[in-house]
Amino acid sequence: MVATSEPPKASFRLSMLIYDTRYRSLTIQVVFLMLFMAGAAWLIDNTIQNLRALGKDFNYGFLSVRAGYDINQMLVQYSNDSSHARAMLVGLLNTLFVAFLACITATVIGVMAGILRLSKNWVVARLMTVYIEAFRNVPLLLWIIVIFAIMTESMPPPNAFRGDDAASSMLLFDSVAITNRGVYVPEPLFGRSLGNIDIGIFLISVDLLAIIAVITLSVMANRALLRNALRVQEATGLRPTTWWKTILILIAPLVALLVALGFHFGYPELRGFNFVGGTHMRNSLVALWLALSVYTGAFIAENVRSGIQAISHGQSEAAFALGLRPGRTMSLVVLPQAMRVIIPPLISQYLNITKNTSLAIAVGYMDLRATLGGITLNQTGRELEAMLLMMLIYLIISLMISSAMNLYNRSVRLKER
Amino acid sequence: MKKSVFLGTLSLAALAGGLASAATLDDVKARGVLNCGVSTGVNGFSAPDASGEWQGFDVAVCRAVAAAVLADPKKVKFVSTTGQTRFTALASGEIDILSRNSTWTFSRDVDLKFTFAGVNYYDGQGFMVSKALGVSSAKELDGATVCIQTGTTTELNLADYFKSNNMSYEPVPIETNAEAQQQYLAGACDVYTTDASGLAATRATFADPENHIVLPEIISKEPLGPMVRHGDDQWSDIVMWTLNALIAAEEYGVTSANIEELAKGTNNPEINRLLGTEGDLGAMFGLDKEWGKRAIQAGGNYGEIFAANIGESTPIGIARGLNAQWTQGGLLYSPPFR
Incomplete structure (x- = not known):
């Protein structure tokens, strides 16, 4: 029983793959996918063949071998007896450290420059324009090298601080020394330290954990205080005085803890060839950090400016009409809305900072590229393995930053109901 | 099915490419230029002079090899490499020989798959x-x-x-x-x-x-010497024996001043074999009879190269020390040309 009204089934012909619009896009996609897979297979196969021709294998065994070299800046324990994997970790932490510092300062510089560029003060606005255009349009590498060269060539060597009539002297009551080997600043020390916890990979200072815990508790207590004040204000119309309580809650526990731990500063002093004591911020770190901050800060300033200008002028006029001062208008009305425009490009600036830290090669900062992709690669001759691992690590860092910032973006974006 | 045939062809092509690059001598001859990896500039060893010509002790090794293989010491393309890029450049085939005060170590020889063609400078x-x-x-x-x-x-x-x-x-x-x-x-x-x-x-x-x-x-101990890739013994032999020819020439008193005279034939068969007037050593590794003569003519024997580039009369002023001939209490000792 075949229904006669049904249209005759056209038999499938091969040419329909191209001429029939029902199949065409599918055909194109399949062909493209096959070409892509063939290309990838060819690359992998070529690599394997060439490695075989060179008599090399592909393994990551070198990571557990003794590294044998020293690294000048270490955030975790490392010696030349540690493994290449450990050296890689030291480099990775150095990368994250300078990226973290640069993200913070770039944001501060960027937000300030972006707001000041919109200032009604003609001189300030023009100065910010000059800053943004000068730093944005000169390659980052040059800024890194310029700052590094200024630090090494024009700052006094530690020797200049020696003797009774020294050519140079330390700043801020003999606590900070700026030399051509870096900047020495006082370091926080604890006379009655609580020691460290060993969590396998590295040690965590209990003092630091205690400080973080106390600060967190103080902030939470302060929030409760303010919430209570708000409740009283809503119930009675009178807001209780809170400012001295806030200060007491925020500062007193911290001071008490620091006194209990025997907190004091360790000052740098000249001994032997170099300054000893204090925290040594090497030229390479300073140059990389400053250059990344001012360079990316210029881009962030433009993001901030565009974000602010995206907010309708009516918003600030309305705020003025309610009697808000310009500062509060900016912080309470304009910026919260502008954040929605600012944050997505800000994510990519943070990613840029993280990836640009690999320019450390220019100044010999011991980042991931210098340890895993530099000395380890060179001493073990495992180019392919080291490069692939390094690419994977940078990829993971970038994806993590990106997803964290996306989460934040989701929390501040316009809540539509 | 079709895909696997396609991939098979591709991998064959890749394999053929890998095999073709094995014969470095043929590549260099076909190219007409020797690609030589040097430093980014160490005065006396490898550095460009005022007119942009590379000069120096390590450069002279490349010039001697080019003279032996291509009959012209000028046919060298110098590629400057840093401590970090040098081995990759050699392994990838970008350069045919690395003459860049690189230390002969076990792992570089065995694990990095390079062959050291002798030592041209004993350093520390x-x-x-x-x-x-x-x-x-x-x-x-x-x-x-x-x-x-x-x-x-x-x-x-x-x-x-x-x-x-x-x-x-x-x-x-x-x-x-x-x-x-x-x-x-x-x-x-x-x-x-x-x-x-x-x-x-x-x-x-x-x-x-x-x-x-x-x-x-x-x-x-830093024995420095020219390096080539593992797996091409003909090429490593050429580089090694070119270096030995320079060292032997000093030992036998063959200098750029008297080489034309000696090449007419001497009563020392070792010199005759070195300069190609007796026997045909060059044919054994794919070169002609006069390869040794040309290599020595390129910049003189080892002692002349040393004196001209880094010796005591130059600003660098290095004494021969360990780098004297074995007959003078040094470590330079060329195996016999026989």
């Missing part, structure tokens, strides 16, 4: 300091800031030396010799460490070489 790692520091021994360097070329054996020797002497130091990793020199002169480091020959070469370029001293301690 030393320290250079400014006289103003008042240091007279490396044992007094506790706490010093040390400039060091990254990715070299010196980095590992330095770590070992300070560790075994219970001293601490602050390493400042640097990419090239020129940058290290700048950092050292600016006082950003107290000490510059590299091979003693490199220190002498660097010191010679200072405006005030008399204010800097090389400390007496030599903390390592």
Whole structure:
């Protein structure tokens, strides 16, 4: 029983793959996918063949071998007896450290420059324009090298601080020394330290954990205080005085803890060839950090400016009409809305900072590229393995930053109901 | 099915490509130019002169090989490499020979798959300091800031030396010799460490070489020599025996002044075989009879090359020391040409 009204089934012909619009896009996609897979297979196969021709294998065994070299800046324990994997970790932490510092300062510089560029003060606005255009349009590498060269060539060597009539002297009551080997600043020390916890990979200072815990508790207590004040204000119309309580809650526990731990500063002093004591911020770190901050800060300033200008002028006029001062208008009305425009490009600036830290090669900062992709690669001759691992690590860092910032973006974006 | 045929063809092509690059001699002859990896500029060893021509002790090895293989010592393309890029450049085939004061070590030979074609300079790692520091021994360097070329054996020797002497130091990793020199002169480091020959070469370029001293301690063995890739024995033989020809020429008294005279035939069969007037050694590795003669003519024998580039009459002023002939109490010893 075949229904006669049904249209005759056209038999499938091969040419329909191209001429029939029902199949065409599918055909194109399949062909493209096959070409892509063939290309990838060819690359992998070529690599394997060439490695075989060179008599090399592909393994990551070198990571557990003794590294044998020293690294000048270490955030975790490392010696030349540690493994290449450990050296890689030291480099990775150095990368994250300078990226973290640069993200913070770039944001501060960027937000300030972006707001000041919109200032009604003609001189300030023009100065910010000059800053943004000068730093944005000169390659980052040059800024890194310029700052590094200024630090090494024009700052006094530690020797200049020696003797009774020294050519140079330390700043801020003999606590900070700026030399051509870096900047020495006082370091926080604890006379009655609580020691460290060993969590396998590295040690965590209990003092630091205690400080973080106390600060967190103080902030939470302060929030409760303010919430209570708000409740009283809503119930009675009178807001209780809170400012001295806030200060007491925020500062007193911290001071008490620091006194209990025997907190004091360790000052740098000249001994032997170099300054000893204090925290040594090497030229390479300073140059990389400053250059990344001012360079990316210029881009962030433009993001901030565009974000602010995206907010309708009516918003600030309305705020003025309610009697808000310009500062509060900016912080309470304009910026919260502008954040929605600012944050997505800000994510990519943070990613840029993280990836640009690999320019450390220019100044010999011991980042991931210098340890895993530099000395380890060179001493073990495992180019392919080291490069692939390094690419994977940078990829993971970038994806993590990106997803964290996306989460934040989701929390501040316009809540539509 | 079709896909696997396609991939099979591709992998065959890749394999053929891999095999074709194995015969370096044929590649060099077909190209007409020898690609030679050198440093980014170490005076006396490999550095461009005022007219842009590469000159130096390591450069002379490449010129001799080019003269032996291509009959023209000028047919060399010099590729400057840093301590970090040199091995990749050689392994990838970008250069045919690496003549860049590289130390012969077990792992570079065995694990990195390179062949050292002999030693052209017996060196050791030393320290250079400014006289103003008042240091007279490396044992007094506790706490010093040390400039060091990254990715070299010196980095590992330095770590070992300070560790075994219970001293601490602050390493400042640097990419090239020129940058290290700048950092050292600016006082950003107290000490510059590299091979003693490199220190002498660097010191010679200072405006005030008399204010800097090389400390007496030599903390390592650094046999430096030209390298080629593993797996092409013909090519490594050519490089090795070209170097041996230069060394043997000095031993037998063959110089660029008397070589034409001696090439007419002498009563010393070893010289005759070296210069190609007796036997046909060159044919055994794919070259003609006169390869040895041309190699020596390119820049003179080993002693002449040494004297012209880094010897005591040059600003660098290195004494022969370990690099004298074995007959003079040194380590240079060419196997017989037979």
